[in-house]
Amino acid sequence: METADQLQNTIPNELTEFSSSEMNAHDLAQLHVYEPPKWASSLKNIPKYSIKLAQRNTPIHSWNLPNAPKEFSISIKRDDLTGCTLSGNKVRKLEFTLADALDKKCDTVITCGRLSSNHCRTTAVAAKQLGFNSYLLLRSSDQKTVAVGCKGNLLISRMAGSNIILVPELKYKSGLKPMMEKIAEKLSKQGLAPYLIEVGGSSYTGLFGYLTAFQEMMDQNLLEDFDDIVMTAASGGTAAGIAIANYLTGSKLKCHAVNVSDNDANVYSKINEELMAAGLLVEAEDIIDVIGGHHLPGYERPSQEDLEYILEISSSTGVLLDPVYNIKTVRGMLAEMTNNPKRFKGNRILFIHTGGCFGLFDGRIDSLLTSSRGTECNNNILCWRDIDDPLPI
DSSP states (O other): OOOHHHHHHHSSSSSOOOOOOOHHHHHHOOOOOOOOGGGGGGGGSSEEEEEEOOOOOOEEEEOOOOOOOOOOEEEEEEESSSOOTTTTTTTHHHHHHHHHHHHHOOOOOEEEEEOOHHHHHHHHHHHHHHHEEEEEEEEOOOGGGSOOOSHHHHHHHHTTTOOEEEOSSOOOOIIIIIHHHHHHHHHHHTTTEEEEEGGGGGGGGTTHHHHHHHHHHHHTTTHHHOOOEEESSSSSHHHHHHHHHHHTOOOEEEEEEEEEEHHHHHHHHHHHHHHHHHHHOOHHHHHEEEOSSSTTTOOOOOHHHHHHHHHHHHHHHHOOTTTHHOOOOHHHHHHHHHHHHSSSSSSSSEEEOOGGGGGGGGTTTTTHHHHHHHTTTTOOOOOOOOTTTTTOO
């Protein structure tokens, strides 16, 4: 297993692409003075700037989920449509964190995640678009660089020219963050100006992406049309933004976050950190319901039932769910609706789709598509060689 010192030695001793002096006026011109919604204007530490990266306004529409309890009406907020390679919830956070990096005249961003990280993929692409160099510390149990492959999110991160460093399966605060800081120290000595982005992009600055998204949803009749909001919780940034916005607006909606990891206390702790940074005297436990117990067989490990339901949903509704986050959230939501319906305030539910479709391209669902289960979902492929031959349908 490589140590932090060994990992540091993988950084080139010479400047890799450019120095901070080469950040030009065009880059800085992309900064826009940020004016928060009126209901958020009293928060502490409001970011000065944002940049335009996401495609808005992502639609809300009804969603006829197979096997959903009939007493519930489910709709979906399509934040999987915030872009192409920038699709998903992470780009909304980067509109604020990368704006902060530009404002501070940084030229290099450093972040971390797993091999399949949506956040790292989005950071790699957005960084390159804005002229940043990027370093991604990716957790991997396999430290052989040739074995990581080029699939899913990792393919796009590599195509974006990001500097990828494989690191052990460590926790963020005690393991990955010190490694990021050590890399930043060496890059600074080389004359670069690095900027660190938290795992998942889930910093206090980043959560303003979902304060802004909440206002977008309010303009789409969120408060009038729904009783409950359901989303995924992992690093906790999206859940924090939605919960805080819901609280600040005085909304009567109830927020739920299905935890796709194994520690609900970590999600509450993260949201409480952000509440403290915002200067709000309220506890996370009072403004959001973290739903645990639906993460098995483990983080980043979909079950066979997860994969089968992804296929059933896509073939019946045209919505693609990723195998890491959203499928576990949807299955957890439906399980709670069936087994504990009183957990919800009402029956009009809005599910926030946070993206991640590139996770489907890692090959895990391939065998299912060619199996009899795939054929049941109309995934059989027919052949018709000549117009005079009998039709195959």
